Amino acid sequence: xxxxxxxxxxxxxxxxxxxxxxLQILVxxxxxxxxxxxxxxxxxxxxxxxxKYVAVDPDAISxxxxxxxxxxxxxLNIVLPEA
Amino acid sequence: xxxxxxxxxGKGGVGKTTTSxxxxxxxxxxxxxxxxxxxxVGLRNLDxxxxxxxxxxxxxxxxxxxxxxxxxxxxxxxxxxxxxxxxASQTRDKDALSVEGVGKVLEELAQDFDxxxxxxxxxxxxxxxxxxxxxxxxxxVTNPEVSSVRDSDRMIGILSSKSRRAEQNLEPINERxxxxxxxxxxxxxxxxxxxxxVREILAxxxxxxxxxxxxxxxxxxxxxxxxxxxxxxxxQAYSDMVDRYLGGELPHRFITPEKKGLLGxxxxx
Numbered sequence: 131x132x133x134x135x136x137x138x139x140x141x142x143x144x145x146x147x148x149x150x151x152x153l154q155i156l157v158x159x160x161x162x163x164x165x166x167x168x169x170x171x172x173x174x175x176x177x178x179x180x181x182k183y184v185a186v187d188p189d190a191i192s193x194x195x196x197x198x199x200x201x202x203x204x205x206l207n208i209v210l211p212e213a
Numbered sequence: 214x215x216x217x218x219x220x221x222x223g224k225g226g227v228g229k230t231t232t233s234x235x236x237x238x239x240x241x242x243x244x245x246x247x248x249x250x251x252x253x254v255g256l257r258n259l260d261x262x263x264x265x266x267x268x269x270x271x272x273x274x275x276x277x278x279x280x281x282x283x284x285x286x287x288x289x290x291x292x293x294x295x296x297x298x299x300x301a302s303q304t305r306d307k308d309a310l311s312v313e314g315v316g317k318v319l320e321e322l323a324q325d326f327d328x329x330x331x332x333x334x335x336x337x338x339x340x341x342x343x344x345x346x347x348x349x350x351x352x353x354v355t356n357p358e359v360s361s362v363r364d365s366d367r368m369i370g371i372l373s374s375k376s377r378r379a380e381q382n383l384e385p386i387n388e389r390x391x392x393x394x395x396x397x398x399x400x401x402x403x404x405x406x407x408x409x410x411v412r413e414i415l416a417x418x419x420x421x422x423x424x425x426x427x428x429x430x431x432x433x434x435x436x437x438x439x440x441x442x443x444x445x446x447x448x449q450a451y452s453d454m455v456d457r458y459l460g461g462e463l464p465h466r467f468i469t470p471e472k473k474g475l476l477g478x479x480x481x482x
Contacts, residue, residue, distance in 0.1 A: 144403020149359050150410045157366045157414055 223364030225335030233332035239455030241296035253334035257301035264436020277314035389420035421454030
Protein backbone atom coordinates (compact mmCIF):
# COMPACT_ATOMS: atom_id res chain seq x y z
CA UNK A 131 0.00 0.00 0.00
CA UNK A 132 2.81 2.39 0.89
CA UNK A 133 4.29 1.82 -2.56
CA UNK A 134 0.97 2.74 -4.14
CA UNK A 135 0.69 5.82 -1.95
CA UNK A 136 4.09 6.93 -3.14
CA UNK A 137 2.88 7.12 -6.72
CA UNK A 138 -0.49 8.58 -5.85
CA UNK A 139 1.08 11.47 -3.91
CA UNK A 140 2.76 12.79 -7.03
CA UNK A 141 -0.59 13.68 -8.51
CA UNK A 142 -2.28 14.66 -5.27
CA UNK A 143 -1.40 18.27 -4.45
CA UNK A 144 -3.22 18.06 -1.10
CA UNK A 145 -5.84 20.31 0.42
CA UNK A 146 -3.54 22.45 2.56
CA UNK A 147 -3.06 25.10 -0.12
CA UNK A 148 -6.82 25.39 -0.49
CA UNK A 149 -7.13 25.75 3.29
CA UNK A 150 -4.59 28.56 3.29
CA UNK A 151 -6.28 30.38 0.44
CA UNK A 152 -9.72 30.17 2.10
CA LEU A 153 -8.31 31.28 5.44
CA GLN A 154 -6.55 34.31 4.02
CA ILE A 155 -9.78 35.59 2.51
CA LEU A 156 -11.84 34.75 5.59
CA VAL A 157 -9.44 36.29 8.09
CA UNK A 158 -9.20 39.50 6.06
CA UNK A 159 -12.99 39.65 6.04
CA UNK A 160 -13.24 38.93 9.80
CA UNK A 161 -10.69 41.62 10.58
CA UNK A 162 -12.59 44.22 8.58
CA UNK A 163 -15.56 43.72 10.93
CA UNK A 164 -19.22 44.23 10.09
CA UNK A 165 -18.65 47.76 8.71
CA UNK A 166 -20.23 51.02 9.88
CA UNK A 167 -23.56 50.74 11.69
CA UNK A 168 -25.30 53.06 9.21
CA UNK A 169 -24.95 50.59 6.33
CA UNK A 170 -28.37 48.89 6.63
CA UNK A 171 -30.18 52.25 6.82
CA UNK A 172 -28.14 53.60 3.90
CA UNK A 173 -29.10 50.53 1.92
CA UNK A 174 -32.82 51.08 2.65
CA UNK A 175 -32.66 54.80 1.77
CA UNK A 176 -30.81 54.17 -1.48
CA UNK A 177 -33.32 51.52 -2.42
CA UNK A 178 -36.20 53.96 -1.91
CA UNK A 179 -34.57 56.61 -4.11
CA UNK A 180 -33.73 54.19 -6.88
CA UNK A 181 -37.22 52.71 -6.81
CA LYS A 182 -38.64 56.12 -7.67
CA TYR A 183 -37.08 55.67 -11.10
CA VAL A 184 -36.53 51.95 -11.66
CA ALA A 185 -38.42 48.99 -10.24
CA VAL A 186 -35.57 47.01 -8.69
CA ASP A 187 -35.82 44.05 -6.33
CA PRO A 188 -35.14 44.73 -2.62
CA ASP A 189 -32.28 42.23 -2.72
CA ALA A 190 -30.84 43.64 -5.93
CA ILE A 191 -28.81 46.17 -4.01
CA SER A 192 -25.73 45.57 -1.91
CA UNK A 193 -23.65 48.05 0.05
CA UNK A 194 -20.22 47.08 1.37
CA UNK A 195 -17.20 48.79 2.84
CA UNK A 196 -13.83 47.47 1.74
CA UNK A 197 -10.47 48.35 3.24
CA UNK A 198 -7.43 48.83 1.05
CA UNK A 199 -4.38 50.03 2.94
CA UNK A 200 -5.63 53.01 4.92
CA UNK A 201 -8.42 53.77 2.45
CA UNK A 202 -12.03 52.78 2.89
CA UNK A 203 -14.01 52.11 -0.23
CA UNK A 204 -17.80 52.17 -0.23
CA UNK A 205 -18.94 49.66 -2.78
CA LEU A 206 -22.46 50.00 -4.09
CA ASN A 207 -23.88 47.33 -6.36
CA ILE A 208 -27.32 47.61 -7.95
CA VAL A 209 -28.65 45.04 -10.37
CA LEU A 210 -31.11 46.66 -12.75
CA PRO A 211 -33.94 44.51 -14.11
CA GLU A 212 -33.69 43.43 -17.71
CA ALA A 213 -35.45 45.83 -20.03
CA UNK B 214 5.96 41.23 40.76
CA UNK B 215 4.20 38.29 39.18
CA UNK B 216 3.84 37.84 35.47
CA UNK B 217 0.33 36.84 34.31
CA UNK B 218 0.08 34.55 31.28
CA UNK B 219 -3.16 33.57 29.58
CA UNK B 220 -3.39 30.36 27.56
CA UNK B 221 -6.14 30.97 25.04
CA UNK B 222 -7.40 29.87 21.60
CA GLY B 223 -11.03 30.68 20.90
CA LYS B 224 -11.74 27.17 19.66
CA GLY B 225 -12.16 24.29 22.08
CA GLY B 226 -10.19 21.06 22.13
CA VAL B 227 -6.97 22.45 20.70
CA GLY B 228 -4.88 21.88 23.83
CA LYS B 229 -5.28 24.87 26.16
CA THR B 230 -5.55 22.83 29.34
CA THR B 231 -2.81 20.40 28.26
CA THR B 232 -0.62 23.42 27.55
CA SER B 233 -1.50 25.23 30.79
CA UNK B 234 -0.64 22.13 32.82
CA UNK B 235 2.61 21.48 30.97
CA UNK B 236 3.69 25.13 30.94
CA UNK B 237 2.97 25.68 34.64
CA UNK B 238 4.80 22.49 35.60
CA UNK B 239 7.73 23.53 33.38
CA UNK B 240 7.99 26.92 35.08
CA UNK B 241 7.86 25.29 38.52
CA UNK B 242 10.50 22.73 37.52
CA UNK B 243 12.79 25.64 36.64
CA UNK B 244 12.42 26.98 40.15
CA UNK B 245 9.68 29.58 39.72
CA UNK B 246 6.78 29.79 42.13
CA UNK B 247 3.83 29.18 39.83
CA UNK B 248 0.06 29.01 40.17
CA UNK B 249 -2.24 27.78 37.41
CA UNK B 250 -5.90 28.86 37.47
CA UNK B 251 -8.82 27.18 35.71
CA UNK B 252 -11.19 29.85 34.33
CA UNK B 253 -13.62 27.33 32.86
CA VAL B 254 -16.36 27.74 35.45
CA GLY B 255 -18.95 24.99 35.11
CA LEU B 256 -16.70 22.73 33.02
CA ARG B 257 -13.54 22.41 35.03
CA ASN B 258 -10.87 20.03 33.78
CA LEU B 259 -7.50 21.40 34.75
CA ASP B 260 -7.61 19.56 38.08
CA UNK B 261 -8.16 16.30 36.17
CA UNK B 262 -5.27 16.90 33.77
CA UNK B 263 -3.06 17.86 36.73
CA UNK B 264 -4.15 14.77 38.65
CA UNK B 265 -5.50 16.58 41.73
CA UNK B 266 -9.25 16.21 41.11
CA UNK B 267 -9.87 14.45 44.40
CA UNK B 268 -8.20 17.16 46.42
CA UNK B 269 -10.44 20.05 45.35
CA UNK B 270 -12.31 21.35 48.39
CA UNK B 271 -12.66 25.04 47.64
CA UNK B 272 -12.38 26.69 44.25
CA UNK B 273 -11.78 30.01 42.48
CA UNK B 274 -15.44 31.08 42.78
CA UNK B 275 -15.48 30.32 46.53
CA UNK B 276 -12.52 32.68 46.93
CA UNK B 277 -14.06 35.43 44.79
CA UNK B 278 -17.29 35.25 46.77
CA UNK B 279 -15.52 35.25 50.12
CA UNK B 280 -16.60 31.71 51.06
CA UNK B 281 -12.99 30.55 51.41
CA UNK B 282 -9.58 32.10 51.83
CA UNK B 283 -7.09 31.80 48.98
CA UNK B 284 -4.84 29.64 51.16
CA UNK B 285 -7.68 27.14 51.58
CA UNK B 286 -8.41 26.90 47.86
CA UNK B 287 -4.87 26.62 46.53
CA UNK B 288 -3.91 22.98 45.92
CA UNK B 289 -0.24 22.19 46.27
CA UNK B 290 1.06 19.92 43.53
CA UNK B 291 2.30 16.61 44.90
CA UNK B 292 5.24 16.41 42.53
CA UNK B 293 6.52 19.95 42.74
CA UNK B 294 6.35 22.14 45.86
CA UNK B 295 6.59 25.33 43.80
CA UNK B 296 3.41 24.59 41.85
CA UNK B 297 -0.16 25.36 42.97
CA UNK B 298 -3.52 24.84 41.31
CA UNK B 299 -6.67 26.90 41.70
CA UNK B 300 -9.62 24.87 40.42
CA ALA B 301 -12.75 26.26 38.78
CA SER B 302 -16.18 25.70 40.27
CA GLN B 303 -18.09 22.82 38.73
CA THR B 304 -21.51 23.88 39.98
CA ARG B 305 -21.70 27.62 39.33
CA ASP B 306 -21.89 29.34 35.98
CA LYS B 307 -19.56 31.84 34.36
CA ASP B 308 -21.49 34.81 35.76
CA ALA B 309 -19.92 34.02 39.12
CA LEU B 310 -16.77 35.69 37.79
CA SER B 311 -16.36 39.47 37.73
CA VAL B 312 -13.56 41.83 36.74
CA GLU B 313 -13.28 43.13 40.31
CA GLY B 314 -13.35 39.65 41.86
CA VAL B 315 -10.79 38.17 39.48
CA GLY B 316 -8.60 41.28 39.81
CA LYS B 317 -8.56 41.00 43.59
CA VAL B 318 -7.60 37.32 43.59
CA LEU B 319 -4.83 37.90 41.01
CA GLU B 320 -3.50 40.79 43.05
CA GLU B 321 -3.30 38.61 46.13
CA LEU B 322 -1.62 35.80 44.19
CA ALA B 323 0.91 38.25 42.73
CA GLN B 324 2.30 38.78 46.27
CA ASP B 325 3.38 35.15 46.52
CA PHE B 326 4.02 33.89 43.01
CA ASP B 327 6.41 34.56 40.13
CA UNK B 328 4.03 33.34 37.43
CA UNK B 329 0.24 33.14 37.25
CA UNK B 330 -0.99 30.94 34.39
CA UNK B 331 -4.63 31.47 33.40
CA UNK B 332 -6.21 28.52 31.58
CA UNK B 333 -8.94 30.09 29.46
CA UNK B 334 -12.18 28.35 28.52
CA UNK B 335 -13.09 28.07 24.84
CA UNK B 336 -15.27 30.72 23.28
CA UNK B 337 -15.28 34.49 23.66
CA UNK B 338 -17.67 34.82 26.57
CA UNK B 339 -17.10 36.03 30.09
CA UNK B 340 -14.75 33.28 31.33
CA UNK B 341 -12.51 33.69 28.30
CA UNK B 342 -12.48 37.49 28.33
CA UNK B 343 -11.75 37.56 32.07
CA UNK B 344 -8.95 34.99 31.72
CA UNK B 345 -7.14 37.31 29.32
CA UNK B 346 -8.17 40.68 30.79
CA UNK B 347 -5.28 41.03 33.26
CA UNK B 348 -2.66 39.20 31.19
CA UNK B 349 0.86 40.43 30.51
CA UNK B 350 1.59 37.63 28.04
CA UNK B 351 -0.65 35.44 25.92
CA UNK B 352 -0.02 31.99 24.51
CA UNK B 353 -2.35 31.49 21.56
CA VAL B 354 -2.81 27.75 21.06
CA THR B 355 -3.64 26.81 17.48
CA ASN B 356 -4.06 23.57 15.56
CA PRO B 357 -2.99 23.66 11.90
CA GLU B 358 -6.60 23.48 10.79
CA VAL B 359 -8.96 26.11 9.33
CA SER B 360 -11.45 26.61 12.17
CA SER B 361 -8.75 26.78 14.84
CA VAL B 362 -6.68 29.33 12.88
CA ARG B 363 -9.72 31.48 12.24
CA ASP B 364 -10.76 31.45 15.90
CA SER B 365 -7.21 32.26 16.99
CA ASP B 366 -7.21 35.27 14.72
CA ARG B 367 -10.43 36.44 16.34
CA MET B 368 -8.89 35.92 19.78
CA ILE B 369 -5.80 37.93 18.80
CA GLY B 370 -8.10 40.82 17.91
CA ILE B 371 -9.81 40.60 21.30
CA LEU B 372 -6.47 40.41 23.13
CA SER B 373 -5.32 43.62 21.53
CA SER B 374 -8.54 45.55 22.11
CA LYS B 375 -10.35 44.31 25.22
CA SER B 376 -7.62 43.71 27.79
CA ARG B 377 -6.63 45.85 30.76
CA ARG B 378 -3.43 46.78 28.94
CA ALA B 379 -5.40 47.93 25.90
CA GLU B 380 -7.94 49.87 27.95
CA GLN B 381 -5.27 51.65 29.99
CA ASN B 382 -3.05 52.33 26.96
CA LEU B 383 -0.20 50.30 28.40
CA GLU B 384 2.29 48.27 26.45
CA PRO B 385 0.19 45.63 24.63
CA ILE B 386 -0.02 41.99 25.73
CA ASN B 387 2.94 40.03 24.40
CA GLU B 388 1.15 37.46 22.22
CA ARG B 389 2.93 34.35 21.03
CA UNK B 390 1.82 31.40 18.97
CA UNK B 391 1.91 27.75 20.02
CA UNK B 392 1.04 25.31 17.25
CA UNK B 393 -0.16 21.99 18.66
CA UNK B 394 -0.99 18.61 17.11
CA UNK B 395 1.44 19.31 14.31
CA UNK B 396 2.11 16.46 11.93
CA UNK B 397 5.19 17.12 9.75
CA UNK B 398 4.37 14.02 7.69
CA UNK B 399 0.95 15.35 6.75
CA UNK B 400 2.41 18.79 6.03
CA UNK B 401 4.96 17.17 3.70
CA UNK B 402 2.09 15.46 1.88
CA UNK B 403 0.30 18.78 1.48
CA UNK B 404 -2.60 17.69 3.66
CA UNK B 405 -2.02 20.05 6.57
CA UNK B 406 -1.31 23.76 6.89
CA UNK B 407 2.41 24.28 7.48
CA UNK B 408 3.97 26.31 10.28
CA UNK B 409 4.82 28.99 7.75
CA UNK B 410 1.19 29.11 6.57
CA VAL B 411 -0.15 29.52 10.11
CA ARG B 412 2.45 32.13 11.03
CA GLU B 413 1.82 34.05 7.85
CA ILE B 414 -1.92 34.21 8.47
CA LEU B 415 -1.76 35.02 12.18
CA ALA B 416 1.43 37.14 12.06
CA UNK B 417 2.61 36.10 15.53
CA UNK B 418 6.01 35.12 16.86
CA UNK B 419 6.24 31.32 17.21
CA UNK B 420 6.78 30.20 20.81
CA UNK B 421 6.68 26.50 20.08
CA UNK B 422 5.44 23.56 18.05
CA UNK B 423 4.03 20.50 19.78
CA UNK B 424 3.91 17.46 17.51
CA UNK B 425 0.83 15.24 17.33
CA UNK B 426 1.61 12.56 19.88
CA UNK B 427 -0.08 9.67 21.61
CA UNK B 428 1.72 10.61 24.80
CA UNK B 429 -0.63 13.59 25.32
CA UNK B 430 -3.61 11.28 25.80
CA UNK B 431 -1.53 8.94 27.94
CA UNK B 432 -0.54 11.85 30.15
CA UNK B 433 -4.08 13.14 30.62
CA UNK B 434 -5.33 9.59 31.24
CA UNK B 435 -3.00 9.37 34.19
CA UNK B 436 -3.25 12.99 35.41
CA UNK B 437 0.38 13.81 34.71
CA UNK B 438 1.34 16.97 32.79
CA UNK B 439 2.88 15.70 29.53
CA UNK B 440 6.01 17.79 30.10
CA UNK B 441 7.00 15.22 32.74
CA UNK B 442 7.16 12.55 30.03
CA UNK B 443 10.56 13.52 28.68
CA UNK B 444 10.72 10.33 26.62
CA UNK B 445 8.04 11.73 24.36
CA UNK B 446 8.43 14.29 21.58
CA UNK B 447 5.52 16.30 22.95
CA UNK B 448 7.09 16.45 26.42
CA GLN B 449 10.40 17.62 24.98
CA ALA B 450 8.69 20.17 22.76
CA TYR B 451 6.89 21.60 25.82
CA SER B 452 10.23 21.84 27.65
CA ASP B 453 11.68 23.79 24.74
CA MET B 454 8.66 26.05 24.74
CA VAL B 455 9.07 26.86 28.46
CA ASP B 456 12.79 27.60 27.95
CA ARG B 457 11.95 29.84 25.01
CA TYR B 458 9.33 31.67 27.08
CA LEU B 459 12.02 32.32 29.71
CA GLY B 460 14.28 33.86 27.08
CA GLY B 461 16.24 30.88 25.76
CA GLU B 462 16.95 30.70 22.05
CA LEU B 463 16.28 27.15 20.92
CA PRO B 464 15.68 25.83 17.43
CA HIS B 465 12.23 24.33 16.82
CA ARG B 466 12.26 20.55 16.85
CA PHE B 467 9.95 17.84 15.49
CA ILE B 468 8.94 20.00 12.52
CA THR B 469 10.27 17.80 9.73
CA PRO B 470 9.12 14.25 8.90
CA GLU B 471 10.98 11.50 10.69
CA LYS B 472 13.23 9.77 8.24
CA LYS B 473 12.21 6.24 7.37
CA GLY B 474 14.45 3.61 5.88
CA LEU B 475 13.88 2.35 2.36
CA LEU B 476 11.97 -0.69 3.59
CA GLY B 477 9.84 1.50 5.85
CA UNK B 478 8.97 3.70 2.92
CA UNK B 479 8.04 0.78 0.71
CA UNK B 480 6.00 -1.12 3.24
CA UNK B 481 4.61 1.71 5.35
CA UNK B 482 4.64 1.90 9.08
